Amino acid sequence: xxxxxxxxxxxxxxxxxxxxxxxxxxxxxxxxxxxxxxxxxxxxxxxxxxxxxxxxxxxxxxxxxxxxxxxxxxxxxxxxxxxxxxxxxxxxxxxxxxxxxxxxxxxxxxxxxxxxxxxxxxxxxxxxxxxxxxxxxxxxxxxxxxxxxxxxxxxxxxxxxxxxxxxxxxxxxxxxxxxxxxxxxxxxxxxxxxxxxxxxxxxxxxxxxxxxxxxxxxxxxxxxxxxxxxxxxxxxxxxxxxxxxxxxxxxxxxxxxxxxxxxxxxxxxxxxxxxx
Ligand SMILES: [Ca+2]
Ligand SMILES: [Ca+2]
Numbered sequence: 001x002x003x004x005x006x007x008x009x010x011x012x013x014x015x016x017x018x019x020x021x022x023x024x025x026x027x028x029x030x031x032x033x034x035x036x037x038x039x040x041x042x043x044x045x046x047x048x049x050x051x052x053x054x055x056x057x058x059x060x061x062x063x064x065x066x067x068x069x070x071x072x073x074x075x076x077x078x079x080x081x082x083x084x085x086x087x088x089x090x091x092x093x094x095x096x097x098x099x100x101x102x103x104x105x106x107x108x109x110x111x112x113x114x115x116x117x118x119x120x121x122x123x124x125x126x127x128x129x130x131x132x133x134x135x136x137x138x139x140x141x142x143x144x145x146x147x148x149x150x151x152x153x154x155x156x157x158x159x160x161x162x163x164x165x166x167x168x169x170x171x172x173x174x175x176x177x178x179x180x181x182x183x184x185x186x187x188x189x190x191x192x193x194x195x196x197x198x199x200x201x202x203x204x205x206x207x208x209x210x211x212x213x214x215x216x217x218x219x220x221x222x223x224x225x226x227x228x229x230x231x232x233x234x235x236x237x238x239x240x241x242x243x244x245x246x247x248x249x250x251x252x253x254x255x256x257x258x259x260x261x262x263x264x265x266x267x268x269x270x271x272x273x274x275x276x
Contacts, residue, residue: 021127021160021161022156026062027118028101028175031048033049034053040180056104057101061087063135064096066091068091070237074222084142122160134150136182144188214270218273222239224239225240226238
Protein backbone atom coordinates (compact mmCIF):
# COMPACT_ATOMS: atom_id res chain seq x y z
CA UNK A 1 0.00 0.00 0.00
CA UNK A 2 2.60 2.52 1.00
CA UNK A 3 4.68 1.62 -2.04
CA UNK A 4 1.75 2.29 -4.31
CA UNK A 5 1.26 5.73 -2.79
CA UNK A 6 4.90 6.59 -3.19
CA UNK A 7 4.76 5.63 -6.85
CA UNK A 8 1.68 7.78 -7.38
CA UNK A 9 3.28 10.74 -5.68
CA UNK A 10 6.41 10.29 -7.75
CA UNK A 11 4.34 10.36 -10.91
CA UNK A 12 2.42 13.45 -9.83
CA UNK A 13 5.50 15.39 -8.88
CA UNK A 14 7.30 14.45 -12.08
CA UNK A 15 4.46 15.52 -14.33
CA UNK A 16 3.23 18.70 -12.69
CA UNK A 17 6.11 21.03 -13.59
CA UNK A 18 5.85 19.99 -17.22
CA UNK A 19 2.17 20.90 -17.53
CA UNK A 20 2.14 24.08 -19.54
CA UNK A 21 1.37 24.96 -23.06
CA UNK A 22 -1.52 24.79 -25.44
CA UNK A 23 -2.64 22.87 -28.46
CA UNK A 24 -5.77 24.25 -30.06
CA UNK A 25 -7.77 23.07 -32.99
CA UNK A 26 -9.88 25.91 -34.40
CA UNK A 27 -12.15 25.19 -37.31
CA UNK A 28 -15.77 25.01 -38.42
CA UNK A 29 -17.48 21.92 -37.07
CA UNK A 30 -20.43 22.20 -39.42
CA UNK A 31 -20.13 25.13 -41.77
CA UNK A 32 -19.87 28.86 -42.44
CA UNK A 33 -22.58 30.91 -44.12
CA UNK A 34 -22.56 34.45 -45.52
CA UNK A 35 -23.92 37.46 -43.66
CA UNK A 36 -27.67 37.35 -43.20
CA UNK A 37 -28.09 33.69 -44.13
CA UNK A 38 -31.32 32.57 -42.48
CA UNK A 39 -30.65 28.86 -42.87
CA UNK A 40 -27.39 27.85 -41.21
CA UNK A 41 -27.92 24.13 -41.71
CA UNK A 42 -28.44 24.16 -45.49
CA UNK A 43 -26.47 21.68 -47.57
CA UNK A 44 -27.81 23.10 -50.83
CA UNK A 45 -24.91 23.99 -53.15
CA UNK A 46 -24.36 27.75 -53.36
CA UNK A 47 -25.33 28.50 -49.76
CA UNK A 48 -21.85 28.35 -48.20
CA UNK A 49 -19.67 31.36 -47.37
CA UNK A 50 -16.96 30.34 -49.83
CA UNK A 51 -19.51 30.14 -52.63
CA UNK A 52 -20.67 33.70 -51.91
CA UNK A 53 -17.57 35.77 -51.18
CA UNK A 54 -16.10 36.08 -54.65
CA UNK A 55 -12.75 34.45 -53.99
CA UNK A 56 -13.52 31.09 -52.40
CA UNK A 57 -11.03 31.93 -49.67
CA UNK A 58 -11.47 33.24 -46.17
CA UNK A 59 -9.20 34.11 -43.29
CA UNK A 60 -9.81 32.59 -39.87
CA UNK A 61 -7.81 33.62 -36.81
CA UNK A 62 -7.24 32.27 -33.34
CA UNK A 63 -6.96 35.41 -31.18
CA UNK A 64 -5.92 35.92 -27.57
CA UNK A 65 -8.29 38.40 -25.91
CA UNK A 66 -5.40 40.03 -24.04
CA UNK A 67 -4.93 40.93 -20.41
CA UNK A 68 -8.27 42.75 -20.20
CA UNK A 69 -10.08 39.51 -21.07
CA UNK A 70 -12.41 41.26 -23.50
CA UNK A 71 -12.51 41.28 -27.29
CA UNK A 72 -10.46 44.20 -28.53
CA UNK A 73 -10.60 47.00 -25.97
CA UNK A 74 -14.20 46.29 -25.04
CA UNK A 75 -15.64 48.85 -27.44
CA UNK A 76 -17.78 47.98 -30.41
CA UNK A 77 -14.90 48.52 -32.86
CA UNK A 78 -13.52 45.03 -32.80
CA UNK A 79 -11.71 45.01 -36.13
CA UNK A 80 -9.27 47.61 -37.37
CA UNK A 81 -8.94 47.21 -41.13
CA UNK A 82 -5.89 49.51 -41.08
CA UNK A 83 -4.01 47.19 -38.73
CA UNK A 84 -3.18 44.49 -41.25
CA UNK A 85 0.34 44.14 -39.85
CA UNK A 86 -1.13 42.81 -36.61
CA UNK A 87 -3.98 40.84 -38.08
CA UNK A 88 -6.58 43.67 -37.91
CA UNK A 89 -7.02 43.35 -34.13
CA UNK A 90 -7.81 46.20 -31.74
CA UNK A 91 -6.94 46.82 -28.07
CA UNK A 92 -4.47 44.46 -26.45
CA UNK A 93 -5.55 41.41 -28.43
CA UNK A 94 -3.11 39.49 -30.56
CA UNK A 95 -3.35 36.82 -33.20
CA UNK A 96 -2.01 33.51 -31.96
CA UNK A 97 -2.47 31.68 -35.24
CA UNK A 98 -4.30 32.10 -38.49
CA UNK A 99 -5.05 30.18 -41.62
CA UNK A 100 -6.81 30.70 -44.91
CA UNK A 101 -9.57 28.26 -45.76
CA UNK A 102 -9.54 27.80 -49.50
CA UNK A 103 -12.38 26.04 -51.22
CA UNK A 104 -11.19 22.88 -52.90
CA UNK A 105 -7.88 22.79 -51.01
CA UNK A 106 -7.21 20.24 -48.27
CA UNK A 107 -10.76 18.98 -48.55
CA UNK A 108 -12.32 22.35 -47.70
CA UNK A 109 -15.86 22.64 -49.05
CA UNK A 110 -17.88 25.78 -49.78
CA UNK A 111 -18.91 25.91 -46.10
CA UNK A 112 -15.28 25.97 -44.93
CA UNK A 113 -15.62 22.49 -43.49
CA UNK A 114 -13.02 19.83 -44.06
CA UNK A 115 -12.87 16.28 -42.83
CA UNK A 116 -9.09 16.50 -43.34
CA UNK A 117 -7.77 17.95 -40.11
CA UNK A 118 -5.07 20.54 -40.17
CA UNK A 119 -2.63 20.21 -37.26
CA UNK A 120 -3.67 22.10 -34.13
CA UNK A 121 -1.90 25.30 -33.12
CA UNK A 122 0.77 24.17 -30.64
CA UNK A 123 2.71 26.45 -28.29
CA UNK A 124 4.46 24.52 -25.54
CA UNK A 125 5.76 27.73 -23.93
CA UNK A 126 2.34 29.37 -23.62
CA UNK A 127 1.61 30.04 -19.93
CA UNK A 128 -0.95 32.87 -20.04
CA UNK A 129 -4.33 32.09 -18.60
CA UNK A 130 -7.23 33.88 -20.16
CA UNK A 131 -9.46 33.68 -23.15
CA UNK A 132 -9.27 33.15 -26.85
CA UNK A 133 -11.78 33.46 -29.64
CA UNK A 134 -11.91 32.65 -33.32
CA UNK A 135 -12.66 35.30 -35.92
CA UNK A 136 -13.93 34.52 -39.40
CA UNK A 137 -13.74 37.16 -42.10
CA UNK A 138 -15.83 37.48 -45.23
CA UNK A 139 -12.73 36.72 -47.27
CA UNK A 140 -8.95 36.77 -46.90
CA UNK A 141 -8.67 40.51 -47.61
CA UNK A 142 -10.53 42.18 -44.71
CA UNK A 143 -11.65 45.73 -45.36
CA UNK A 144 -14.22 48.31 -44.33
CA UNK A 145 -17.80 47.30 -44.86
CA UNK A 146 -17.20 43.55 -44.95
CA UNK A 147 -18.84 41.10 -42.59
CA UNK A 148 -17.19 38.89 -40.01
CA UNK A 149 -17.96 36.67 -37.05
CA UNK A 150 -16.43 36.25 -33.59
CA UNK A 151 -16.99 33.16 -31.50
CA UNK A 152 -17.69 33.59 -27.80
CA UNK A 153 -14.60 33.72 -25.59
CA UNK A 154 -13.20 30.33 -24.61
CA UNK A 155 -10.97 29.77 -21.59
CA UNK A 156 -7.58 28.51 -22.73
CA UNK A 157 -6.62 25.06 -21.51
CA UNK A 158 -2.98 25.20 -20.43
CA UNK A 159 -2.73 21.48 -19.76
CA UNK A 160 -1.06 20.46 -23.01
CA UNK A 161 2.42 19.02 -22.66
CA UNK A 162 2.83 16.08 -25.04
CA UNK A 163 3.48 17.03 -28.69
CA UNK A 164 3.62 13.35 -29.61
CA UNK A 165 -0.07 13.01 -28.79
CA UNK A 166 -2.92 15.41 -29.33
CA UNK A 167 -5.17 13.55 -26.93
CA UNK A 168 -5.31 16.61 -24.67
CA UNK A 169 -5.58 19.21 -27.40
CA UNK A 170 -8.39 21.73 -27.06
CA UNK A 171 -11.15 22.13 -29.62
CA UNK A 172 -12.64 25.52 -30.44
CA UNK A 173 -15.38 25.07 -32.97
CA UNK A 174 -16.43 28.22 -34.75
CA UNK A 175 -20.01 27.00 -34.83
CA UNK A 176 -22.13 24.95 -32.45
CA UNK A 177 -21.10 21.73 -34.15
CA UNK A 178 -22.39 19.25 -35.00
CA UNK A 179 -25.94 20.56 -35.17
CA UNK A 180 -25.59 23.73 -37.23
CA UNK A 181 -23.23 26.29 -38.70
CA UNK A 182 -23.03 30.05 -38.27
CA UNK A 183 -23.62 33.07 -40.49
CA UNK A 184 -21.35 36.10 -40.33
CA UNK A 185 -23.16 38.64 -38.16
CA UNK A 186 -21.04 41.80 -37.75
CA UNK A 187 -19.65 44.46 -40.02
CA UNK A 188 -16.26 46.10 -40.03
CA UNK A 189 -17.22 49.69 -39.33
CA UNK A 190 -16.47 52.42 -41.82
CA UNK A 191 -14.59 55.18 -40.06
CA UNK A 192 -14.53 55.86 -36.34
CA UNK A 193 -17.64 55.33 -34.27
CA UNK A 194 -19.44 58.53 -33.29
CA UNK A 195 -18.39 59.77 -29.88
CA UNK A 196 -21.28 60.08 -27.45
CA UNK A 197 -21.58 63.23 -25.37
CA UNK A 198 -19.77 62.81 -22.09
CA UNK A 199 -22.25 63.22 -19.23
CA UNK A 200 -21.63 65.00 -15.94
CA UNK A 201 -20.60 62.76 -13.09
CA UNK A 202 -22.13 63.32 -9.68
CA UNK A 203 -20.75 62.17 -6.36
CA UNK A 204 -23.52 61.18 -4.00
CA UNK A 205 -22.02 61.40 -0.50
CA UNK A 206 -25.03 59.83 1.21
CA UNK A 207 -24.76 56.70 -0.93
CA UNK A 208 -21.01 56.93 -1.44
CA UNK A 209 -21.54 56.45 -5.15
CA UNK A 210 -20.50 58.05 -8.40
CA UNK A 211 -23.52 58.54 -10.60
CA UNK A 212 -23.83 59.32 -14.28
CA UNK A 213 -26.47 58.99 -16.93
CA UNK A 214 -25.91 56.94 -20.08
CA UNK A 215 -26.04 59.39 -23.02
CA UNK A 216 -29.25 59.53 -25.02
CA UNK A 217 -29.32 57.08 -27.91
CA UNK A 218 -26.94 54.69 -26.17
CA UNK A 219 -27.18 51.77 -23.75
CA UNK A 220 -24.68 50.52 -21.22
CA UNK A 221 -22.40 47.80 -22.58
CA UNK A 222 -19.91 47.23 -19.75
CA UNK A 223 -18.06 48.93 -16.93
CA UNK A 224 -14.32 48.39 -16.57
CA UNK A 225 -11.95 49.42 -13.80
CA UNK A 226 -8.18 49.58 -13.55
CA UNK A 227 -5.85 49.79 -10.57
CA UNK A 228 -2.46 50.10 -12.23
CA UNK A 229 -0.38 50.04 -15.34
CA UNK A 230 0.75 47.00 -17.27
CA UNK A 231 4.30 46.55 -18.51
CA UNK A 232 3.30 47.85 -21.93
CA UNK A 233 1.98 51.11 -20.42
CA UNK A 234 -1.72 50.26 -20.78
CA UNK A 235 -4.16 50.10 -17.90
CA UNK A 236 -4.96 46.67 -16.41
CA UNK A 237 -8.65 46.87 -17.28
CA UNK A 238 -10.89 44.38 -15.52
CA UNK A 239 -14.63 44.01 -15.96
CA UNK A 240 -16.62 45.22 -12.94
CA UNK A 241 -19.58 43.22 -11.70
CA UNK A 242 -23.09 44.63 -11.82
CA UNK A 243 -24.60 44.43 -8.36
CA UNK A 244 -21.26 44.14 -6.59
CA UNK A 245 -19.39 47.10 -8.09
CA UNK A 246 -22.08 49.15 -9.78
CA UNK A 247 -25.78 49.38 -10.53
CA UNK A 248 -27.51 50.29 -13.76
CA UNK A 249 -31.04 51.56 -13.25
CA UNK A 250 -33.03 53.21 -16.00
CA UNK A 251 -29.93 54.41 -17.75
CA UNK A 252 -28.25 55.79 -14.62
CA UNK A 253 -25.01 54.06 -13.68
CA UNK A 254 -24.05 54.18 -9.98
CA UNK A 255 -20.52 53.08 -9.17
CA UNK A 256 -19.93 52.07 -5.56
CA UNK A 257 -17.00 53.73 -3.82
CA UNK A 258 -17.52 51.96 -0.50
CA UNK A 259 -18.96 48.68 0.71
CA UNK A 260 -18.16 45.01 0.42
CA UNK A 261 -18.03 44.89 -3.34
CA UNK A 262 -16.38 48.23 -3.89
CA UNK A 263 -13.42 47.73 -6.16
CA UNK A 264 -10.33 49.86 -5.49
CA UNK A 265 -10.10 50.95 -9.12
CA UNK A 266 -8.28 54.18 -9.79
CA UNK A 267 -9.74 54.57 -13.25
CA UNK A 268 -13.18 53.64 -14.52
CA UNK A 269 -14.19 53.15 -18.12
CA UNK A 270 -17.83 53.10 -19.19
CA UNK A 271 -18.62 51.34 -22.45
CA UNK A 272 -21.81 52.17 -24.30
CA UNK A 273 -23.40 50.91 -27.50
CA UNK A 274 -25.77 52.77 -29.82
CA UNK A 275 -29.39 51.81 -29.26
CA UNK A 276 -30.54 49.31 -31.84
CA1 LIG B 1 -8.57 42.61 -25.21
CA1 LIG C 1 -12.15 41.59 -48.92
